[in-house]
Amino acid sequence: MRRRSFIAALPLAVTGSIASVHPSLAIAQSGDSKTGASNTSLPKFQPAGDERFVRPDVHAGDRVSGASFASRSAAMGCSGAAGTAHPIATLTAIETLKRGGSAIDAAIAANACLGFLEPTSSGIGGDCYAMIWDPKLAKVVSLAGSGRSPKSLTLETARSRAKDGVLPPLGAIAVSTPGALDAWWTLHQRYGKLKWAELFEPAIHLAESGVPVPQIIGYYIKRNLTAFTRPGSGVEETANALHTWAPNGKAPNEGDVFRNPDLARTYRLIAQGGRDAYYDGPIAKTIDAYFKRIGGWLTVEDLRDQHAEWGDPLVTKYRGVDVYGMAANTQGLATLQLLNIAENFDLRNMGFQSPQSIHVQIEAKRLAYEDRARYYADPHFAKIPYEFLNSKSYAAERAKLIKLDSILTPVHPGQAPSHGDTTYFTVSDKDGIMISMIQSNFRGMGSGLVADGLGFMFQDRGELFSLQDGHPNIYAPGKRPFQTIIPGFATKDGKPWMSFGVMGGDMQPQGQAQIIINRIDYGLDIQAAGDSPRWHHEGSSQSMGEDPKGLGPTGILRLEAGVPASTREALIALGWPMGPSDGGYGRYECIEHRMDGTDRVYSAASEMRADGCALAY
Incomplete structure (x- = not known):
């Protein structure tokens, strides 16, 4: 039975009560039943393109076990587990584990995917930190993959660019050296089982073939691009960001298939050349030339000196x-x-x-x-x-x-x-290794800056330096900013x-x-x-x-x-x-x-x- 026929067949008292709560539903009881005119269709409460459907008086459905407000049960297994901010990244982590990879291999593969799938929160232009349960040491160890400020950027220059006594959130002044990729390499050298190049294969495939953009990520891509292109944003150039995330002149909508061939090429270079391809090779040279072109401060020397720290x-x-x-x-x-x-x-x-x-x-x-x-x-x-x-x-x-x-x-x-x-994610494996890892470009997608042809955005973590004399977090060249x-x-x-x-x-x-x-x-x-x-x-x-x-x-x-x-x-x-x-x-x-x-x-x-x-x- 079609829904229209079902509602029309309800007793008058019931249909009347429905219409009194939602008068628009009364439309479903009228219309030309012979021609099937469009006015017989139920109206939509959330038209296509609307961001939210809010009914404060409606709550989650009932569960027969566990907390009444829980959305679902936890996933359980004996061999491994993963949780990330995108289903495909989670699936990639599980598949990496099944191929014999360690939890660290799976975390790196998932993070590479997230750089494409979730650019609003992550990417190889940012930093990352990890805590690992090492079953051989029987303790938690940590790795700080935090980049330092450019050595050529002085406190005097930073203060000259300040607004209301703080560094701006966008543009080259807020860019610090990306530390994420070096941290991946450092983790892999200690805990990796699969070959380094294998970890990038899923992300390269996704970036080339494309995936549909999910709801939340699509929402934030639009918000970020709007902020970058707003007059007075402080971003030195936005053509590269628009080329990457709005290649057809508009940001992707929910469900639109998105690709990033530039990032795929960058990942291929990293897969083949390892850490040095990024920090002391062709990618570093491209970054150096880009910041010189736009009047920024990040150089190949800054990149070359970047190293994650165990602790x-x-x-x-x-x-x-x-x-x-x-x-x-x-x-x-x-x-x-x-x-x-x-x-x-x-x-x-x-x-x-x-x-x-x-x-x-x-x-x-x-x-x-x-x-x-x-x-x-x-x-x-x-x-x-x-x-x-x-x-x-x-x-x-x-x-x-x-x-x-x-x-x-x-x-x-x-x-x-x-x-x-x-973006935060966690992976565990059959040997008992557990990694808790977080990776970020700081505010949203980052600084608004994308180096020519590389397909990723640089972080704006430098915004969190203090400019106050005597403060322990005061800006200095070659210093790591406070991290959230x-x-x-x-x-x-x-x-x-x-x-x-x-x-x-x-x-x-x-x-x-x-x-x-x-x-x-x-x-x-x-x-x-x-x-x-x-x-x-x-x-x-x-x-x-x-x-x-x-x-x-x-x-x-x-x-x-x-x-x-x-x-x-x-x-x-x-x-x-x-x-x-x-x-x-x-x-x-x-x-x-x-x-x-x-x-x-x-x-x-x-x-x-x-x-x-x-x-x-």
């Missing part, structure tokens, strides 16, 4: 679980500081999604982020008081500042002892437990802490922990430059629609300025590891807020 991550114990954070020049310590402060409160008895629990978490974030803005920087250039800032005694003192019936105002950094749009991208990892009793991450600028420590709290304090499984409604606080009295201006002393709190109305109302009554939900709640992937007797079991979860998926086998 030990920071760690804190949260209610018996060891949670790890990147050190180096990242905000990884902020996750640990936030959790250390929150641990002083009984969040479980406060209640899941309660106003008290969320209030405490926000205040812990605000206190941690004051220290983030005051102390975090490249440790090669500044002495960072990691041990003090990550200590339980310091967290207890900071926790005493939090009041359950009022908002802390003003909020300041602690007094440490004196001393001189991102951080992978996450957690272990239990000396065994790997979760490889996870939450993408999204300043949301990352906030999101990571919410995942850990959802899992440990509220007992949610890895999928429900990610699907749970999130909060996002923007604005601190001190900022690393990524916060919007004019947010007031307490900043802006944004809540997802799923947060209970009673909680929202209580937080407003407490005095939290409430901003509209803007989608800036991060995107999450996770793999959980456990042993079932002698069997290794992986559970993989993905983000319902994006285009990706998780798979296991």
Whole structure:
């Protein structure tokens, strides 16, 4: 029975009630039944091209098991698992594992695919960081693939290009040396099983043959290209970006097949020539010539000197679980500081999604982020008081500042002892290696600049340098800027437990802490922990430059629609300025590891807020 006939056959009382809720449905009861005129078709609530279909009174369907708000179950397998921001990248990782590749091989192959599939968050013009569970060492190790500022760009020149005291977000002034490709090479030298060239075969094929553009990625490609081409954007030239992502004069729509033959050629050079093809070969020469042409500062010497660094991550114990954070020049310590402060409160008895629990978490974030803005920087250039800032005694003192019936105002950094749009993915393999990896061009697609014929955009990470005298993150040639991208990892009793991450600028420590709290304090499984409604606080009295201006002393709190109305109302009554939900709640992937007797079991979860998926086998 056709739907029109079905509705027309309903009793009058029922059809009347439908029309009263949605008057447009009444059209379906009229029209010329003989001719089948077009007015007999049901109207669409979301016409083609509309970005969203919002009905606040409609919620997810019912599940018979697990959390009621979870979007799906976690994927499970014994041999390996992967979660990325694009289904094809996830599938590539699984196929790489099945071909005998290690988790690191699979992560590199997936990341190469994401540089084509998800250019709004990643690419070989950016940086990356990784934390790896090494079963042979029985510990978590970390790799920082962060690029340095151009050696020819002086502080004086940087200040001359500043706007409102901060570096601009777009153009050559914000470009730092890309570190991602060198990090891939470094990871492969230590953990790779397949040949280097094999890892690029899937991405080359995809870039040449083309794939349909998914919903979220297509939305952000359009937004980025609009920003780059806006008058006064500061981008020295946009013809190359438009040639790459709008070859027919317009950005791709959802479902349009997109190709990037320039990137495919670049990948072929890298597959054949390894790291040096990029950093000291034909690609480096093209980059050098391009920046000379547009009046930029990045040179082949900067590229040649780029090298990723191995290290030990920071760690804190949260209610018996060891949670790890990147050190180096990242905000990884902020996750640990936030959790250390929150641990002083009984969040479980406060209640899941309660106003008290969320209030405490926000205040812990605000206190941690004051220290983030005051102390975090490249440790090669500044002495960072990691041990003090990550200590339980310091967290207890900071926790005493939090009041359950009022908002802390003003909020300041602690007094440490004196001393001189991102993509996340995770892969695990049959041997027990787990990699938590995050890769980014910083804001959206990056600086707006694409070197001639290379098919990828350069990051704009340099925007996050400070220009303030005496600040540990002050700009200097050859220095790594403060980084927002951080992978996450957690272990239990000396065994790997979760490889996870939450993408999204300043949301990352906030999101990571919410995942850990959802899992440990509220007992949610890895999928429900990610699907749970999130909060996002923007604005601190001190900022690393990524916060919007004019947010007031307490900043802006944004809540997802799923947060209970009673909680929202209580937080407003407490005095939290409430901003509209803007989608800036991060995107999450996770793999959980456990042993079932002698069997290794992986559970993989993905983000319902994006285009990706998780798979296991």
